[in-house]
Amino acid sequence: MIKGTKCKSLCVAILLVSVSLNAQKFYSRFSLGYSRPIASQSIDGLDYYYFSNYLLGSENRDDDFAEGINVSFGEGLHGNMGLGWYWTESLSLELNFSYSYSRKFKSEQIIPGDQEIRFDLRGKMFSMNPAVVFNSQIAESNFSYYSRMGLIVGISTSIVQNENYVGYFPVKGESNVSFESKGSIPIGFNGALGIKWKLPKLALFAELDFRALSYSPKNRSMTSAENNGESVIEAFSTRQKEIEFVEVHDRASFALGTGDTPRKVLERSYSFSSIGLNIGVQYDLF
């Protein structure tokens, strides 16, 4: 009887120990951050798009200037949430989801007395980030450092573009036109280096987060158009409202004008690369 009781107690003890070893294998994490651009680019010129600042034809010409604008849609705010699993004490696997909302990039092109054109652009991305994480405890402390490397898969990405025209182009008066570019799934790389402060059941972390990613949309659509306050989007043909970004096109499919098929333009890429600081919390789950 005593042996049986001892055996049962031992079995229960082993079970409890194994459960507690397996316990707290999963964790969730949430963070917010702001990123600065890397690999930013000039998107001035090229077929349908001009994005730079200039003033031409001022009264004494001394005020005239031309200025380039560098764009990476990775510059801006982002929020992240994810789930992780400790494979070993030093190695964990994570699946994170993040939403990036870039700052607004603006350009202004002015010919005094004739035309003023103002553009603004903003990029948004919802992405999935599978990653491998190396963890290491700092001896005799509640701090640990970690590094993370993985992929970024853009589940939903778009670039919103607003254009304001004052003058005689495209029609007399003030016109506002908006477009949205989307389609395709960009894939890039993510690396991070961070430090974690472990508290009971929860940890606080701060990390430097590096993203190398570019996005090549598949199409661009006019979402609104108004002239002197009145909607005029119905007056535009499909050719004028829609652009399809392609690898190859002929002259007819590229030409401007009216028509019921989208205009075809050579595809191009926009940088979403960035380096940023994230601050967040990690919860041990089960």
Add this chain to the structure above:
Amino acid sequence: MSHSRKFTLLFLALLGSQVFAQKFYFSLGMGPGIGIEKDLHQEFYDFEIVGDDEIRTSKPMSFGKGYNAHLRFGYRLKSKIDLALEASFFKGGKTTFTKDYWIDWPPVRGGNSSIDLYGNSFSLNPSITFRPFTSKFAPYFRIGPNISFVTTWEEFNSMDFQPNSNSSFLKRKNYGGLGIGFIADLGVAYQLNESWGLYSEIRINSFKNRPGQSTIIEFTQNGKDELSSLTTDEKEEIYSNYISRPSRADGRYRSPDDPMEFLKFDQPFSSIQLLIGISYYL
């Protein structure tokens, strides 16, 4: 010298040798790279005249395809963290475009050009390396900024078909730019013995180059050197973020004796590289 002073000096010497022992290391490595974050670069795409039609074909490119060779100097700050400074040279491979061109009215196909783009970079990469394991086969992760000094070249080989058969060659050099980006390496190191080790790593290098100026360095027509016939404004360009009193929306013409000034443009240079190397621990 007193015994206590001798003892102190001996202790400091021993301590110093232990501090320096296996703290510093040199690494030498190399490997190929392919371009990533490719883009339609300026007006470089394939353009073909077929009858009276034009076919444009996109050819996104990155100058970051080629070969890397590097020398790295590292210091083991703690058992799992290194600081390193790397100097590397990247020799880029060529990307070729072909363009036909029109002449006359009504326009006919007058000739074609073959355009080669390529570049080299010299980079400095201070970095921090994280090694979570201290086993013989140990994975690691490195991250740090990338500061690159880049030179690129554009070679235009043109052939007229009409009205006469003429050939020309032009080579432009773009330089004076600084590319600032980031590198991230995921690698594995194998410790052969106390002094030597091998490593292999996958590197993501993300940056764009922005040349400061360009010069035509070769120009021949029908085999004859015509470089001296070009004026300065035809031969040289400088690139600026801001241009005062421009003559056009993107640039400024001053005189035949001055370079043309244009707004800066960028050249995609990002790459993914597979590197192998050897390390020596001091």
